Structures are given as C-alpha cells and as structure tokens.
C-alpha cells in the first residue's frame with residue numbers, strides 16, 4: 773500500500789527508533805523507561821536539572837526534535853549520567869546505569885553505525 777505523506781518517517785527518525793529499541797533491550801527492569809518520580813526518588817527533581825528517560829526520547833523522535841544522531845546520543849548519555857549522579861555507587865540503579873551506558877555506547881560506535889551509510893551525514 774502507498775504510505776500517505778503523514779505516515780512517511782524521515783530516514784533519521786526511522787534509524788533513531790531502531791537504535792532506541794536496541795538500547796531499551798539493555799534496560800530489562802525498565803528503570804529508564806519512564807521519568808523518575810520524586811515520590812520514589814526523594815529530592816530527584818532538585819538534584820537532577822535535566823531529567824531524561826526512554827519515553828521522552830521516543831517522544832522527541834516522534835516530534836522530530838533530534839536533528840542529528842549526536843543529539844540523540846547526548847540524551848542517552850544524560851539519562852545514564854543522571855542516574856549515576858543521583859544514585860550512590862553500589863546501588864542497583866547506579867550499576868544499571870553504568871552497564872546501560874557501556875552497552876549502549878558499544879552499539880553506537882562508528883564501526884557499528886557505518887553500515888547505515890550516508891543517512892548519518
């Protein structure tokens with residue numbers, strides 16, 4: 773069937789959605805799936821000035837807010853670094869963030885992304 777213009781996804785959006793799905797697989801407990809709630813994380817919104825989570829990244833893709841892959845990667849790093857700032861080392865969340873950051877950046881290396889071709893230039 774022919775896609776209507778409104779259904780056509782921009783090439784960058786399609787790529788970012790694929791990368792996001794792969795990153796989400798590294799968060800099996802879904803600690804990063806939604807915004808962190810101050811009720812479960814006392815003082816979170818005073819300590820973390822720029823919260824980020826996978827659902828917000830998905831919305832930014834849908835709203836075409838990411839103009840480049842680097843902006844997407846910056847939000848991913850921000851999300852993980854927020855967790856390593858708020859949660860003490862040794863906590864389940866700090867460890868999950870460090871593992872997620874490490875695994876995620878391995879998926880986002882130029883070697884892994886080069887096969888996607890000129891979509892990134």
Ligand SMILES: COc1ccc(OC)c(-c2cc(C(C)=O)n3cccnc23)c1
Nearest residue numbers: 802803804805806807808812813855865
């Ligand atoms: C225990 O189940 C959940 C479920 C969802 C969460 O965040 C979306 C979190 C969560 C995620 C985080 C993070 C990422 O810092 N966190 C910090 C303190 C207390 N809870 C959380 C935990």
